[in-house]
Amino acid sequence: MTTKFKNLINGKWQDSLTGESYENRNPANWNDVIGTFPLSSIEDVNLAVKSARIAFEKWRLVPAPARGEIMRKIGDLLSLRKEELAREMTREMGKVLAETRGDVQEGIDTAYYAASEGRRLFGNTVPSELPNKFAMAIRVPIGVAGIITPWNFPLAIPTWKMFPAILSGNTCVFKPAMDTPKTATTLVEIMMEAGLPDGVVNIVHGKGSVVGNTIVTHNDVDLISFTGSTLVGKQLSKDASETLKRVSLELGGKNAQIVMDDADLDLALEGVLWGAFGTTGQRCTATSRLILHEKIHDKFLEMLSIKTKNLKLGDGLLSTSDVGPIINEAQRKSVQKYVEIGIKEGANLICGGKIPNQKELQNGWFHEPTIFADVKPNMRIATEEIFGPVLSVLKCKSLEEGVNLLNNTIYGLSSSVYTKDVNKAFQAIRDIQAGITYINVPTIGAEAHMPFGGVKQTGNGHREGGWTVYDFFTEWKAIYIDYSGKLQRAQIDNY
């Protein structure tokens, strides 16, 4: 029998008021039904927001180190259940086990970071311009945070948002992606088991247009942390502006790896294979463009196409699989459309480009890892986010030209340069327009204690990760204490 999952509102698992639900299936085998999940309504969101608002009034008063203790327990529980969670995640969204283990580990790292932040949450004390007067600025929680997430990092991304939000004293209404509700549900179960009071975290499943939009436009939601596509992010930003809430947007990317003529080619090859085809190319930081110096272009392309043709497609739960399926039918159609566009635009299809014909892959959304060479800078396959296993290869004559090509995009998330020349490396770091630059590392591999986010249309200037995310989830309060016993007028009595 199919398992029926529920929303969590005010500490109670409950059906949606609509009574409607949808099925969640394994993308590597669509006959495998993981469970049914609620298709929630506006009213379900209203209940969740009310519960979060009531919980906030108590939670904000819990000392931050005590909140941190719960974060530590969450980290412990995630560690204990790492393998189970990784398997569940692979079954739900397809990426291979090594990667889902990494996804859980990112959640563990984020939990322990949050636990330690409970003993910091540093503010500032500064001298006052007047005698016998004290000045300081402290961080205070903001209120109810709406958390809206995509499916490609179904555990890590919600933890990047909810752990700092909750550690800072806020409460959450969490709407996960419809493709990954099970991982989200287990995460919330673990958070409750670790000791969060009722209402501090609530989960409401359902459509972005209903559940997501209600959270975004709700008068009683104070801030929104969103990761997803640039298209939805732009609309969401407009929708949220009516209530002037604080919004953090982590959006799309069109990341590139440059390989210079002096690079270690074997290292660069490993890097691009991992960057372009890891998570089946469905990472915001995926390597979608490869910019090769003309002197090594032909040789490197040949090395790359041999390795790419040898990548084994398959169910991510099998140890033999290198690349898992695409998330769903619509996304595979979109990838196929981009392959057609690339061919029409005159790019040279080097390998892949098709739905595989092996018998064991016929019940999943698989697509061959695909490489286009002779790609021109303004082709659609060089400028638009494809979010699948498709790599566009361009050629450059110099580092300057390579960096210009890399910057030729509306996005600015991740970037990578392979070179042994330290001067070139620093020049690239200076000139690349991206939130993240890797030297001799692929475009993927962010660490939980570092700032994460992008420039240009990848976001709106906020950062997740490390210490920087706490700037988003707290408000600064300036405090003056005058112990002179008389009225001292700033800017007047001291001049």
Ligand code: NAD
């Ligand atoms: P998406 O934009 O389709 O959906 C993201 C979330 O928003 C989902 O939970 C969805 O239900 C919800 N949503 C949809 N419409 C909404 C609306 N009108 N109001 C409120 N919520 C709404 O993205 P996706 O397909 O789940 O994920 C892939 C995208 O996410 C890619 O573009 C990728 O680059 C991006 N991404 C970015 C980062 C980053 O950190 N920059 C990380 C991972 C993924």
